[in-house]
Amino acid sequence: MNHVWETPRHLSLLVAVLLAQLFLLAYQIKTDNNVRLLRRWTVAVISPVERGFNSVWDGGAFLIQNYIALYNARRENERLRAELDQARLRLQSVEARAAEADELAALLQFRQSYPDAPLVAAEVIAANPASATRTVLIDRGRDSGLRVNMPVLTPDGVVGKVVEVFDSTAQVLLISDRKSGVGVELADSEVKGVLKGTGSSLCRLEYIPHEETVAVGTQLVTSGQDQLFPKGLPVGQVLSVRPGEFFQEIVIQPAASLTRLEQVLVLAGPPETLTTAKKTSGGEPPER
């Protein structure tokens, strides 16, 4: 009689018998590739294990290699980054020097255009301390012969005038300051006006009657009527024109880059000295 506890034994026997026949079948059956099914099964069973082991092995090796490579790459990366930072610094330095050299070359060229003019080269050492004013501090002062109201220029155009002179430094009021006023004229029509600062990077041309035709892009030069700036120095160009209450409202873009001043020239003499020098040398203000 069959007992309950015998059932697992019978099941085991059933499984064993079935498996035995399964292997018997597998041994006999050949696949299309003339491979015995048993072999195919064996391969099918073993292959995933081998593949898995191989994957684990390869994965481990890959991880280790990657770790080492990553570690080396990280060190290399840090080294390259440091080198890159240094290179960038060097490049910035070189670019700054190149710009400075260009500026100095332009100044030199400008200076050579007026060989007899008493031009003093100065370096801007400080910007305006207050946002309400547009001034810069230059590294030349009384020691270099600078006086109040001396024009300050760059090869690009008029910068401003000296308003305070110290022993070795001087303060320059830029033409963009609200207190600044420069006698100017339109280069094409010689219509005269006054360039006033606005407190921003732009200036305003005042006292131009409505009947005068002013085109956008028209160049503006000093008129010399203010007795400070020599006649004919570039000041800027017309940016926009619109009718005002009594005069036209004309916005001027200064020719000199007032926000990025580095090197300037101070005309350490009367305005006519520059004009005279220009006439004697026959040179023209260089264009940058």
Add this chain to the structure above:
Amino acid sequence: MALKAEARLEVYRFHPFVLVGSVVVAIFLQTSLPLYLPFIPFLALLDLPLILVIYFGFSRRNPATGLLLGLAIGILQDALSYHPIGLYGMAKTLVGYGASSLSSRIDTEPRPARLLLVFGFYFIHQWAYALIQRLLLDQPADFFTLPVLEGALVNSLLSVLVFPLLDRFRQST
């Protein structure tokens, strides 16, 4: 309840000659009748070895004996056939195990029960065979077709005749 039923179920044994002889006769008839009596179409549906497996499974009521007998008869049948050895072996091993396991729990002596059980086991046998054929040989095999149903009917009806005949040779333990 089950234990009570088990207690009433009688286990039979057979003389080895009866066992071997019946199997040999069944195999012989299985291979001869369709050949010599081709005009009787249902003979092609006969599976006398299967009927023997089921019968001995019912009588012995021992799963181990049933499955081993199924194994032996199936392998023998396979050996005489062209297909790989083990196809019928596996199918009949399952049937032998199932028949003997079932008979240890229910009474398989009544004729209607035998009829129904053979009918059911025929399907199990055919499904196991078809499954193995599909999985191992990658050959098409139907799980349920009209011939399978006819075979189930023919063999179950035949069992009604064969089982009483074999009952004559069994001995109570």
